[in-house]
Amino acid sequence: QMSNSNPARARMAQLFEEEEEEERLSSSLQFKAPKQPRPASDLMSAPPDMPPVLPPPRRPSSASPSIIFASTCHPFRLLDGSFQAVAVPPDRAGPDGSLGVVVMGTGKEGMKLLVYDRTKAPVISHDIAVSFKAVPQASNYVSFADSSNTVWSIGLKSGEDVETFMRAVALARSAAWTSESFPLIQQDSSFAPPDSPQAAEGMTVTVRFEGWLEGVEGKKLFEEMRDKERTFEIGAQQVIRGWEQGVVGMRLASSRWLVVPPHLAYGQDGTSDTPPDSILI
Structure with a gap:
């Protein structure tokens, strides 16, 4: 304790x-008593774990x-x-x-x-x-x-x-995450009507985002497009796999947090802005 x-x-x-x-x-x-929320009928199971293809991320x-x-x-x-x-x-x-x-x-x-x-x-x-x-x-x-x-x-x-x-x-x-299981984390962060359109494989989507880098030296912003838009086709390999998979299921005008393990980001090679084995947020 x-x-x-x-x-x-x-x-x-x-x-x-x-x-x-x-x-x-x-x-x-x-004081105003809070309104009773409606039943959470859309509580869904988490996406299935994906098999690791690289060593577990450093945290x-x-x-x-x-x-x-x-x-x-x-x-x-x-x-x-x-x-x-x-x-x-x-x-x-x-x-x-x-x-x-x-x-x-x-x-x-x-x-x-x-x-x-x-x-x-x-x-x-x-x-x-x-x-x-x-x-x-x-x-x-x-x-x-x-x-x-x-x-x-x-x-x-x-x-x-x-x-x-x-x-x-x-x-x-x-x-x-464990050494045996470290899947992509998808976490919706805003409410969207259940009948609004959802992103799916083959669709072209437009997003605004901030990209954060997490590693042994902490976190830093490595890319930002909050005031600009990025458009890509899901499944066309125009962006990293974690991003393609991460936006699937998102509804129109909603927001979502992703925590992307290295094997779905830039892996052991990294880039000029991202060290090898980086976790992306």
Whole structure:
């Protein structure tokens, strides 16, 4: 267990302190109960693992617990076909009834999704595996199933929070790679109507993106096209395999995080901008 002096634990406690300060600074703020999210009918199994063709990726390691996402949320649990708010005594929640949520752990030992109250008691605690599936819903909700097949939905504060949370989930899933299995990680990060068009093999797609490089020296931006567009045909080998495979299934105007292992990127050769065996984000 972590002591009160641990930086990660202190950050967890700070979430509630920041929320109380915001409450004091905004006297006009009034509590509104969050709307119940709709059932996560589109929770799907993760894509199948792809056989490794190169040695496992090198990953940065950390000897101390780290938090890669921290915020507050309103949690719900799926019961009898509908989501029910998780009941927590008022003195154990934030001023607006919210709870803390973090994605934390060490890259070496894996990552955990934790929703907790003011006493640091866990309400949801789930180890994030490669196959973990978090599905963005409308109105800044995210749905997922835990290891006991309980389906949860957490309401986050903003679309930006959802995007950052999904990035953390993607990185946490890749932290669970093993020497036998290190598949491409695809993590949707925005809600899209289920009837909107999906990208498929043979289609021509247009994307905007940022490319980050992860390796033993940390992360750096190696390519950026947020203000420009890149067009390519899926399956025509115009881009790296991880990108071609990664956009399959994306819906029109949606966003997605990819964590690409070296054998689906530039492999052992690398490029002028990417060292050999680089992991791309």
